[in-house]
Amino acid sequence: LAKTTQPISMDSYEGQEVNITCSHNNIATNDYITWYQQFPSQGPRFIIQGYKTKVTNEVASLFIPADRKSSTLSLPRVSLSDTAVYYCLVGDRDDKIIFGKGTRLHILP
């Protein structure tokens, strides 16, 4: 399993765009990059997944450079309800999913 490194915490303000970057220097050819969101006392929730370039859905965008050694989760125009822990995970379909400590995002009014 590729090791991931992401900031422990981030603060931002409502209406801002938030970018959370994850480093995964040892990513393997078959590995996908997946981001989960977790609110207090709830289970992690899938946000977005990608393999290369850019992926966008109704919640977020995921930017993956050509070398795939990092990825950036972009949350457009955040609101107070986006305050949560965001986890970056790297692995393929045969791996168990291991969570790191994630990034605690705190949105301020």
Next chain:
Amino acid sequence: EPEVTQTPSHQVTQMGQEVILRCVPISNHLYFYWYRQILGQKVEFLVSFYNNEISEKSEIFDDQFSVERPDGSNFTLKIRSTKLEDSAMYFCASSEVSVDSGNTIYFGEGSWLTVV
């Protein structure tokens, strides 16, 4: 949207008692998982289950723990002789085997276990 459901949402048990946590995975999913999260700590993998057997387990998942899929829809986690340190939120999860989508798994809302 289909979801993983867990019962009970909260259980209080005395130390030494047995607890069974229940989960109904998403119906077309084939891989099932249990995770736990002690208050304020990270989400920890316990066990994965596929084709009616354990496919992987962590060091946490010792002889005190067992899993079962008794009837084709439920997936249970049994904790024998609970200890105070077993107090945690236990999450069930499931995933559909798909070559194209990596290992996206879907979590339930959790069962909060308090051992007193």
